[in-house]
Amino acid sequence: MKKVLVVGYGTIGQRLADGVAQQDDMELVGVVDAAVSLGIRALKEKGMPYQLYAANEEARKAFAEIGVPAAGLMEDALEKADIVLDATSAGIGAQNKKIYQEKGLKAVFQGGEKNDVADVFFHGYANYEKGVGADFLKLTSCNTTGLIRAVDCLNRKCGIEKVAITIVRRVADPGDYHRGLTNALQVDQAPSHQAVDLMTIMPEIEATGILVHAPVTHGHFITVVATPKKDITVEEAIEAFREHDRIRMVRLEDGFKGNASIFKYARDLGRPRGDLYEICIWENTIVKSGRDLMFGIHIPQESVTIPETIDAVRAALHMDKNGEEAVARTNKNLGLGAWKEQR
Ligand SMILES: NC(=O)c1ccc[n+]([C@@H]2O[C@H](COP(=O)([O-])OP(=O)(O)OC[C@H]3O[C@@H](n4cnc5c(N)ncnc54)[C@H](O)[C@@H]3O)[C@@H](O)[C@H]2O)c1
Structure with missing residues (x-):
């Protein structure tokens, strides 16, 4: 089981966490965020299905003030992960990259980051092979x-x-x-x-x-x-x-x-x-x-990049033999294509 951490629990991060949790060969270490948002409040009301880590001390205090139990700081979560899915607000990913590099961690960034944040600009179907073994990938928007x-x-x-x-x-x-x-x-x-x-x-x-x-x-x-x-x-x-x-x-x-x-x-x-x-x-x-x-x-802008981001994890961590097998496994775990049986 590959251990995946989602950093930034906003529109995309929430969906990435759900998508990773559905994979049969990945484990979600938890999610990191820097501020109290409706998403964090909803996580609390849902009974904390995912471990929440605070991006910094300030965030930990803010979470504590609304009674959200943080499992630790981002640095604690990074120790447990094989790869990070960074879904922070555009531009923050580039700053976080330095932290991932120091920890020797691979990361996948989202479309709001500049292209030079990553070694490979990635799409699960069109250039999977380029992502194989890469340390830093950026998803298309x-x-x-x-x-x-x-x-x-x-x-x-x-x-x-x-x-x-x-x-x-x-x-x-x-x-x-x-x-x-x-x-x-x-x-x-x-x-x-x-x-x-x-x-x-x-x-x-x-x-x-x-x-x-x-x-x-x-x-x-x-x-x-x-x-x-x-x-x-x-x-x-x-x-x-x-x-x-x-x-x-x-x-x-x-x-x-x-x-x-x-x-x-x-x-x-x-x-x-x-x-x-x-x-x-x-x-x-x-x-x-x-x-x-x-x-x-x-x-569907909020959820369309989730499957290709999961493909990126597969590529970066050498999880599947080739692109075809990788996308097929992601698809199966997310229930993609199931509607075709209804025809
Ligand atoms: N919203 C979309 O439709 C969409 C679609 C595809 C790609 N993207 C891209 O995905 C990325 C995230 O966008 P979003 O719409 O989910 O943004 P968002 O504002 O909904 O979420 C970003 C989250 O990151 C958190 N954050 C900020 N700084 C942080 C830090 N230092 N550590 C941890 N968490 C931090 C914020 O508190 C927030 O919860 C961007 O690169 C964006 O361009 C967005």
Whole structure:
């Protein structure tokens, strides 16, 4: 059993902790945080299913003040871990890296850190082998993770020459107030970082894209125009996406009208917090433009990077023979692809 510590128990950290706890070959040492938040209060009310460590003395005092029992300080937790999943606020991971280096610990960082925090910019499907044995990996951001899943799926089927994307980006997570109460779209400088990141992970594909921030919280939406090397029909694309364990196909006629229907469906399934690990592609959006294939993806931003982060643990710690076995094990432990049996 490999011992995994999650540092930063926020939106992503809470979900990473749950994902690690579900793996049959990993043990969650506990979680670390630096401040009292609703997530920490919820952990207490749930009866402390995970050991909580304080990032520093100040945090330990703050936890004690609300009656949360801290199991110790972060340095105590680091002694017990084989690897750290750092899900702290963007930029803190780079500072924490020095501590991990001093302890000789491997770590996986999330998308908000700069790329140079890690030796490998990682995606479980597209470049698993590069992560094998690496000390510091950085996960692609939520949009990039989902985008690469879909593009990699098509790339394996017919080879992809180039893609052009448009991202409608949710501006905040549910419960966030720090972006204000907005009703506006905000346009970013092109090309979007997700397109540039895709080329870093899949250098054989030329990519560009536009991003617009939208005042919604339940998921991003990406449209992709992909130029295949070998012709692909709409039906063949649907078949390839359907076979993928981290892609769920949805249809308008079944009631999946948009991001809110998908969030509601996840809640109806009883998924914790209404989380989905899988991206969703609307069958109805898959069309041809000349030789190009166009489609629309829903990205559940809070949970989409969890499976690929667990793949990163597998790669860094040499836990599986190859990428295919690694992603299959992560998928099995997280129940991914189980919906395919219902068809
Ligand atoms: N929220 C998303 O949709 C999303 C999606 C993909 C990737 N990410 C990335 O994941 C990372 C975490 O984002 P988030 O949305 O979970 O942030 P968050 O603000 O919800 O959580 C960050 C947590 O880290 C804690 N923290 C801060 N400093 C710390 C320290 N020194 N030691 C321990 N804990 C500390 C904070 O108290 C907080 O609980 C970022 O890099 C972000 O870019 C976020």
